[in-house]
Amino acid sequence: MRARQDGSTVTGPPDRQWGWPSTGQSLVRLLVLGLLVLASCTRPSPQPSPIPDTQPTATTVASEGGPRPSAEPSGTHPPAAPAHPLPGGPPNETLLAFGELLDEEGRLSLETALAVFAGSVAPLPGVVPQQLPGDDAAAVGELAARVLLSNLDRLPPEVAQAVEQAVYGGIEEWIEIPPSGRTGDRLSGTLAGVLAPPSARAQGRADVEHVRALVENVRGRIEERAGRRLRLPLRVGLNPRLGSDTDAVASPVLSGNSRVIACRIAFNPAILANASAEEVTAAHEVWHCFQFDYVGLAGDERSWLVEGQAEWVGAAIATDPSDSARWWNTWLGAPHVSLWRRSYDAIGLYAAAEAAGHDPFEAMLEMFRLRNQEAVSRLFGGRSYEEALQIVAQSLVRSPEFGPEWEASGPGITTARATATLALRPDVPDVEASLDAGPFGSLPLDVSIDPGDRPLVQVTVFGEGSGSVEFPGHGPLRLAPGAGIWFCLRPAECTCPDGSPPRGGADPTLLAEPRGVATVFAPAGGTIGLRVRAVDRDEACSRLVGTWTASVMEILAANLAPYGGVPAGMDCSGDIVMTFRDDGTFERSWQGDCQMSGSHRVRGAGRQTGTYEDLGDELIFRDVRTVVTADFGFSFAVTDDGRATYRIEGDRLAIQFTTPDGAAIVHIYRRAG
Structure with missing residues (x-):
């Protein structure tokens, strides 16, 4: 439609x-x-059969006014895109509002379809119309009409008759x-x-x-x-x-x-x-x-399947696909939107698959048999859902000077671009950008770096996403959740005075040019962001090795913050001591005294030992053993056998980890002595 x-x-x-x-x-x-x-x-009329596991062999028959189909499935064809992108525009307000009415899989309920149809196509008996913002009500009205026309037997007779009369009465x-x-x-x-x-x-x-x-x-x-x-x-x-x-x-x-x-x-x-x-x-x-x-x-x-496929086919088949340009603006101009809440604008997904070398025609009908993430993987030739997302997210940056993987293409595409600029300057040495994205959403970024007299730069992904970054001659470099990459702008200061790399990680990448591109993407949705900060060599070379301390009350408050905070009337004294050694072992001990509400009082102590691997801004803990002489009822463990990210700023150490139930906890320590 x-x-x-x-x-x-x-x-x-x-x-x-x-x-x-x-x-x-x-x-x-x-x-x-x-x-x-x-x-x-x-015999009776043939019924539709399930989607075959293999493509049926086509029969050559003349088609009036059209070409003769070939006897074998065709290979990947280049999109029928114009020589230059068409002028872009803002995202379609009505289409975005309609997407919010879809469920988490991308479907429009029958009740909502009735209200949208009554508000944008024609009145329906007994149905309260729903008006959507923007000037493109007819487009979403047709999406609602498809749902109703496919479910006429579920509608009251007078409503079904009114729907058919509105669509076919003329x-x-x-x-x-x-x-x-x-x-x-x-x-x-x-x-x-x-x-x-x-x-x-x-x-x-x-x-x-x-x-x-x-x-x-x-x-x-x-x-x-x-x-x-x-x-x-x-x-x-x-x-x-x-x-x-x-x-x-x-x-x-x-x-x-x-x-x-x-x-x-x-x-x-x-x-x-x-x-x-x-x-x-x-x-x-x-x-x-x-x-x-x-x-x-x-x-x-699912609208991203039904209408996204049809819009891409229309543009791919047409000799002049310019009529599809209007939907490209929403795909390109609103990259944070959940894929499951797209419809016509999902044209960009199928174009991205074709640009990556996968013929959408070989997968589209089969996708209906699969769940959302599996369907995306099938469209991209069996690549993982996360790999497909990275391909799409990079293309939405639209900076082809860094390589074709950083540009979107497809039939009817426009010049629309939503890439934000993240600029590091001497007077602003720490910048970040973030947004709330839906599943398969992304944050495209231009990155410019002028760190002044600071020779090192760290690029870090935070939130619920992964990312990738590229500078001329370096990339794309994958950024794991919570992890970062070090870059250097002055060769003489890329390593610490003792010749080792900053923070125990790999040697920083030397940048010849200070401008790059990046994207952060959310496989399951959530807050995603990218942080870029300039660091002087003394800070970058400050070592995790040494002794760090925090109060029992501070760590207890951090542990309980995601669960409602410290109970009223509870107060603790005592310290926690964390020691990282050169040989890759660590020890963490605590001793505390907690006064509960009333006269209840608890004393406790404990000790943790194990090994660690320092990746520069990430720690991997292994072989962790804990001995508790008296338990407060709350764990002070940083993590069992797992990962935590960390940051050192002066004499301050911040360690962040995720609990098994998904809560993010940050422990703050100070360097002892």
Whole structure:
């Protein structure tokens, strides 16, 4: 389903004639009567089968007005993108608001679909309309219409009738287009037409025949690209009552046992005056018919699959994909949005897969059988979900001077860009950027570095994401959650006075140029961010080795902060001592005295030992053993066998770790002596 954005009303070409000769009517009646007799001796209409594990071998059949499909599935084709990106614009406000109505998987509930349809398409009896912000209500109205038309049997009769009347009431003639291929399929297509309601013959034959040729043409090209046939017959009609912003609507035709036996498409005649719009729209709607054929009536309603696929197909098939530019702006301009809350704007996902060398046609229909993350992995040729996310996140930075992996491409793409700038200056030696992202969301960044007289720079990811960064000649470098990378700008000061690297990590990367790019991405959603800070050599070379102290009360408060804080009336005294040795071992001991509310008092002591590995800003603890002589009932352990990030600023040591239930805890120590 597709909608217009500009709100313009376009009339059809004036030279097209109206009416149907009476002789044509007689011939059609004779043909229908003959087919009814023949149909009584044939098997019932074929039903949609599950998606095959392998692509079916295509049969070569001429398609009127279009190319002959090849006998084998085609390989990856370059996208039909214009030579230069089209002018960009802001993200679509209506589309973003609609995404908030989808559930965590990307589906629109039937109740919400009714309210959206009533608010943007036509009133429905007994339904309270829901208005969405922005100027593109028709687009989301069509998304709601798809859900309703696929679930008419679940609606009250008067509501179902009102939905069908709003979408199809203006169509006076349905044109039947049988499947390309087998004779049986052609018979089934004609039978579906016989079972359809009778129609008048008042609309312009030139317009109708133009749409027939258009649909057959794009169907043939899709079959060639996809390497499989559309087995459903098509019913095509022109509906002048569709709103001026609405291009077309596709829906399944059902048999008595609720099986999909055909696909019907209602076109707005206004698009026939726009060559790009009519071609992209026809391919978009025909792909919906493929979805009905291979997936079923309501096998899946995830908008990022249903509409994202169809929009990409429309643009990829069209000779002029510029009509898809309007949805690219939201994909490119709102990279933080959850993939599961996208629809038309998910065109960018399929374009990114193709740019990475994976033909979306080989995976798209199979994706409906998979859960969200598995479907993304399948689209990207079996790469992991996280790898696919990194590919997409890097492309959204849109800085091709650092390599093609840092640029997005695809048919109909625009110049829209949401990359923020993170600038480190002598007077601002510590900068960061963060945002709340949905699953598969990202934060694209330009990074510029001018650390003044500080020779070292540390780039660190924080929050719920991973990241990657690249400077000229170095990268992309992967940033693990909570981890960082050291860079150096002056060769003579890249190492500590004793020749060792800063903080016990690897030697810093020497930067020839101070500008780079980075992205932080959230596989499961959450707050994500990137921190860039300039560090002088004395601080960078301050060693973890040594003794650090904190009070029992400070550590107790840090441990209990995620769980409501220290109980009222509780007060503790005593110290905790942490020692890191040169041989890679550590010891942590504590002794405390806690006064509880009332007269209850607890004394306790304990000792931890083990080994550690210093990665520069991350610690790995191993072989940890704990002996407690008296237990407070609260653990003071930094971690058992696991990881923690750390930072040293002067005489202050901050160690951050995550508990088994996901809480983030930070312990602050001071260097002893």
